[in-house]
Amino acid sequence: MDIFKFKQFNVDQSGCAMKVNTDGVLLGALAEANTPQSIVDIGTGTGVIALMLAQRFTEAKIDAVEIDKEAAEMARENFKNSQFQQRLFSHFDTFEVFFDNNKGKKYDLIISNPPFFLDSLTSANDKKNLARHTDGSFFMRLIKYTAEYLTDTGTCQLIVPLPTAMLIKELLPKYQLYLQKIIAIKSFANSASHREIITFGKEQKGILEKPFVIYNEPKVYSLEYRGALAGFLTIF
Known part of the structure; x- marks a missing residue:
């Protein structure tokens, strides 16, 4: 078994195309929300971001949506084996079908580490294609649904x-959404x-920009990274 051990939970990532990675744990650690009650994690994979958010936001109920059946089942098992199991729900669906099946529901936080190769050559591995590759229409659909299912004070963070x-920044005005923060x-x-x-989100607040540095030097994590992940990674 391929188990990634965190301080408060474990993630079984056996057979999953997208393993626990820096992008995912950074998003899980740095996402901001004001006592969210409802969160949806789109493209949850192994469920690592959803688990991190369940640890951080103790009142939130979290829906985790995943298009790959094996990954969705793995996330469900990871949730079931965690102390947060009562607040975590894995759904094998596209995010469009999931939202369409939950009309009227609104989320305080919509979060995603989405497929990141945009209009690029795809790999020979179908699972990796699902996890890593997409096109511009994916983000148009994601933003359209975000505008419909986000609470008035909620945020989407990617x-x-x-x-x-x-x-994404170019698409936001079409759906009356406003850029609020950039972490580089x-x-x-x-x-x-x-x-x-x-x-x-739907609120126009002005744009806060800040950098985030991972390493001081090769293989030496920055104090910023250590501070962000100290509650999660066993190496800190």
Whole structure:
């Protein structure tokens, strides 16, 4: 078995295309919300982000949606084996079908580490294609549904490469959504950012921008990274 051990839960990732990775744990650690009651994690994979949010937000009920059946079942088992099992629910569906089947429900936080290769060559592995590759229409649909199912004060938070972040920012005005925050993820202080955690919602607040540095030097994590993940990773 391929088990990733966190401080308060374990993640079985056997057979899953997308293993526990830096993008996922950063989003789980850095996502912000004001005592959310309802969260949906789109493309949950093994369920790691949903588990991290369940640890952080003790009143939230979390729906975790996954298009790959094996991954959805793995997430369900990971939830069942955690202390947060009463608040975590795995759904094998596309996010569109999931939302359409839950008309009228609103979420305080919509979160996703979505497929990150935009309009690029796909791999020979079907599971990796599902987990990693998409096109621009995916994000148009995601933002359209976000506008419908987000509470008035809620936020959607995504971790994406810079070209994808640019596309999303261009799509927001069409759906009366506003960019609120950008966290620029850098490997080192003097390197260019390679990911952004973008936060948007229905409230127009102005845009807060800040960097986040992962390493001080090769294989030496920054104090910022250690602080963000100290409650989760057993190496800290």
